[in-house]
Amino acid sequence: MSRLLSDSSTLREYSRAMEAPLVSLTTPGGSAGSISTPTPKKEGLKPCRVGFVHPDLGIGGAERLVVDAAVGLQQRGHSVVMLTSHHDPSHCFEETRDGTLKVVVKGNRLVPRSIGGRFHILCAILRSILLCLWLCVYGRDFDIYIVDSLSAGVPILHWLIGSKILFYCHFPDKYLTERKSLLKKIYRWPVDRFEEWTTGLADAIVVNSRFTRGMFHQAFPNISHLPQVLYPPLNLESYDKEVDESDPAVRMLKSTKKTLLSINRFERKKNIALAINTFATLNSQQLLDTKTFQDTRLIVAGGYDARILENVEYHRELQQLADQHRLVHHTIYPRESNNIPSDAQVVFLCSFSDSQRTYLLANAHLLLYTPSNEHFGIVPIEAMYASLPVVAVNNGGPTETVVNNITGFLCEPDPQAWAQVVRKVLVGEVTKDFLGGNGRVMVRDRFSLHAFVDHLESILSDLVKQQPLPSIPSSNAGPLDVLSVRTLVASCLEGTFGLIGSAVAVDVLDWNPDTLDAILKVAVEDATMLRSALTMHSSQVQIQVKNTSSHLLALASDSRNLVS
Structure with missing residues (x-):
């Protein structure tokens, strides 16, 4: 790392925005920069039995958060069980597959994910209710339930079990769906009311960013809870593991080309097209000479589930977009390890292993994080810890994590603007070491799993001290x-x-x-x-x-x- 943070005023502004005290960070001239430090741990939380209730343990930011939270609490001596309606061992994080965490799956067979490709939220609500009904009979021995993503089962846990409930709101569901037609508005109206009502029954609520907290208040004006901000963590140890580069799935990703990396689920709201359009603009606007462009590639990696129609459709749309730009593209589907053609300019990696992710983050030149109004965005944190600079949209959660011109760039979602800053890094006007080194220091100090679990235990400690609600007795139930x-x-x-x-x-x-x-x-x-x-x-x-x-x-x- 050639240099460290040199713009202390920018960092002071960042730290004030994060509403946290400052700690010292060395800069090139020996002066002190600034960065925020995590909330101090609150003592007194005794070992608890914690049940994590999550609708689908797949691969995504929400799943990464609950898995890291579960592992962190388990390492602190708490008894942890993951409770879910769906868990596919071929499409999940390793900790839920290798025995690190106990996973219980209920309600998967009785209710489908959708009915004719529709009614996804209705089916998700019913699956959640079934899971929580099962808990009423067989899973009543938890001190605390940590529920996230879907609040439908909260009333059942609240009324019939009486254990403490912490709800983690990644983002209000009412803002995650379009409602262009009158029929869709009518369909969503009771669902939105139901979401507000059920969410409000939780004993405590946390959100993943200040941006999400603002949207939470806008979505649920009748909820009196003041959500705390609990930023998602990184389990740094898992990212520090050496990658077996002899693994065929890793070896196929090796290249002498400079790699631009996009990591997002194959969903339209992630706006992955921005990454492809940015890459094409580098060539069409002659921002790079021909040789430099030929020696650069874009890897679009992300969660992909063949059961989800949008994943399949959007991947096809992105392939068509690459064709429109006359970019040679290649797709790697799950469990494939074929060599990537040498002339491939855009590589679609449909789902990836932990080893592939770690290798790509360590060897890419720049991360292109394309979603607008993202709730938080764990991928930029992963990238910065890997000393990988980030280009992100200048709104939503990334404005709380990416420091413009210090750990990366925040730009309008415009391919021209993005291509300009990408060019700066590729041609060396701004060094990768400078941006990446700053990002790694920031993540280590603020977003470690240790800091996250300290804060989470502090919240749970306050929660267990609240007066418990009586529940319907489980013994001698008739x-x-x-x-x-x-x-x-x-x-x-x-x-x-x-x-x-x-x-x-x-x-x-x-x-x-x-x-x-x-x-x-x-x-x-x-x-x-x-x-x-x-x-x-x-x-x-x-x-x-x-x-x-x-x-x-x-x-x-x-x-x-x-x-x-």
Whole structure:
């Protein structure tokens, strides 16, 4: 590393924005630069039994976060189990496959991921509810549940188990889907209300960036919780491992060419086209001479699942875009290790192993991180720790992690602007060592797994000190308990999806339709919160409700009125 941070004023501004105290960092002239330091660890959290509830343990930023959090807590002596509706050993992070973490899969077979390529969110909600219902019967021995991505199961954990719930919001789901048609708006309206209601039932809420916190308040104005910002971490040890370059899957990636790298799931919102257009602009605008351009390649790596139609379609669209620019491209599908043609200018790496990721980050020349309004973005953190400079869009989460002109560049999402800064690095006007060295120091000090777990344990320590809610007893559970569980969940389904929800409860869960007679009406009040009124006909159910009234009455302050 030839130089370290030289713009202390820029870093002071960055540190103030991160709302954290400063620590000293050496600069070329021996002066002190500035960088923010993690929240100090709060002592006093005893070993806990922690259940992570995540909808699909695939390969993505959200999955990377929960896996790192689980590993970190487990290393601190906590008992950890990953609870999910889907886990494919061929499409997951190594820690969930090699026995490092215990993984329990429930609810995968009863409800599909979609119905005819539609109703993804409805199916995801039902799968989450099934998983949490299973927990009510078999998984009640957790002190804390850490739920992320989907809050649908929070009411069940909140009402029927009573363990503490921490909800990690990567980004409000209501902002993750387009709703151009009136029909889509009508379909999404109750789903959005349901998301706000269920999220608000968590005992504590954290978000992954200040940007997400702002969007959270905008999406859920009725939630009184003030979410804390808990930045996703890197497990630095996993990135420090030496890569076996004799591995065929790694060996095929070797090249004497300079590599521009894009890492994102194959989804349209990731705007991977910006990377291809930027690469093409380097040639079309003659920003590089012919030889330099021929000695440069673009690798587009990212999560790819053949079950997900968008992954398949978007990959095809990107191939067509490369064709339009007359760029030679080559695709490597999962579990393939064929040699890359020497004339390939754009390489699509559809899903990748940890070894491939580590090798690419260590040997690329520049990371092109293309999403706009990204919630946080763990990939720039991975790149900076690997001393790889980053080009990112100047909005969203990357503005909190990438320091412009110090660890990389923040630009408008315009191929012309991107091509200009890419050229600077490729021709040596700005050295990779300068940008990359600064990035590595920053990540080590602020985004390590150790700092993350310190902060997480501090939050959990506060959480366990809160007064616990009573739950429906798990011992000697009889028909009375089952009836109450069914009634409450059926109410939840009908309150969100009307009679269709009740039908699903009967069909999918094989419940007795008579139990649904307890649900008389569902009213929408305040145009923002769903509130349901339950009238219990059965005297036995009335007794059960009275026996757990101190727990059920908590619903009134959140979103629902129960009439007994």
